Amino acid sequence: MFLSRGVFFASCASCLLAVALAVSTPAMAQSVTPASNSSARPAGASAPAAASGAQATTAKGPANAENTDSAGNAVTSDSDFDARQKALDQRTEENNYRYGVAEHDCYAKFFVNSCLNKARDSMRTVQADIRKEQLALDGEQRTQRARVRDEQAAIKRAQDEASAPQRAADDARNAQAYEDKQKQHQIDQAQRAAEAPQRSANAQAYQDKLRQHALDQAQRGISPSQAAANRQAYDQKQGDFQRKLDEARAQGAQKAQERVEKQQSFQKKQADAAQHKADVEARQKQAAEKAEQKRQDALKQQQIEEQQKQQQQQQ
Missing domain, CATH: 1.20.5 (Single alpha-helices involved in coiled-coils or other helix-helix interfaces)
Structure with a gap:
């Protein structure tokens, strides 16, 4: 009787411990994982949600892989690469968010470890698909950069080939000018060497004149x-x-x-x-x-007056 009572108490204690763990663990997970719901979800609703998210992500992976293969055949620009990289980053954030939600929901279930393993496997599957597409995108970017680098190198080679005759002419002209300068320098050195005795004689004559002038002054006292x-x-x-x-x-x-x-x-x-x-x-x-003008005016006035007098006399 005492043995059965002890077993009963032990089973009750284990049940209470499991309930306490189930109640405290979701609260702790809610404080750690971002963007989770405030209330615990039912166990039956969380598992289908995680499964549906994994299926949607798995279905999305091959489609993006096909898009990546088709884009690899065409020449993409930097804006296309940026858009695809942004899409991959967004998918990574969504995958991490779904894993955080699934992890939070798992702590509300009885079989916590099994649920966590499933959520982790689903997250890793999507992460592997994203990683595969990221590697393909990086390869396309390297190919694009190599193509641009080859084009620039080809343009540079074409420019060098086009300017090769001018460079050759400039080099020949510079070489000829250098040779002319060297020849002129040799001529100047030879001329200076030939004039060296004359310069020495002139210096000696100047010294002789100075000495003679000093002697003359000494003789004159x-x-x-x-x-x-x-x-x-x-x-x-x-x-x-x-x-x-x-x-x-x-x-x-x-x-x-x-x-x-x-x-x-x-x-x-x-x-x-x-x-x-x-x-x-x-x-x-x-x-x-x-x-x-005044004289003319006076004559005219005089003539007018005479005419008036004659007219009066006639009347």
Whole structure:
């Protein structure tokens, strides 16, 4: 009796532990997994949802694989690659979300581990399909980049081939110019070497003249200090002469400028006088014309008066 009662208590304790675990585990999973429902779902409803999601994803995988194969035959652009990459990223996020929801729902079931294994297998199946399509997309992108790189290399080779004659002509011209410079340099060196004895002789003659000049000064009894004083006096005279010459040149330039200004002033006065004379003659002409006009008017008035007198006498 005591044994059966102990077994009964043990079974009750195990049931209570299972219930507590089933109640506490969904709450913990709900706080960890994103975008899950606030209330626990029934066990019968979660399993079909996970199965239907896995079937839809599995059915979607071959279709995308076919699209990838068909797109691999055509030349795709960067925008197409970006759109396909965005679609794969979106599918990855949806797969992770469905796995999180299925994992959350599994903790509300009695057979938790079996449900988790099924959800994990479904998620890995979809993940494998996405990975396969991602590898295919990466291969197409590498092929596209290689094709663009080959095209650019072909264009560069064509440009190099087109500019090859010009480069060859430039290289030949540069080589010829370099050879001409080298030849001219050799000629200059040979000429300088030939003129070396003459330069040496000129330097020796200059030194001889300096020594002879020193001997002459010594014979005339001129000391070095006296020679320096004479040299300073000579330099002073030359400086004074140069200063006077500069002053004379400056005065000459100033006088020349004054002559030019006087000539310009004279020409201006002559022009003003001519203009004044023309103005006077014009005014005199206008005055004569006015006087003549007045005389003509007076004669006409006189004739009119005489005619009027004659008419009165006749009446």
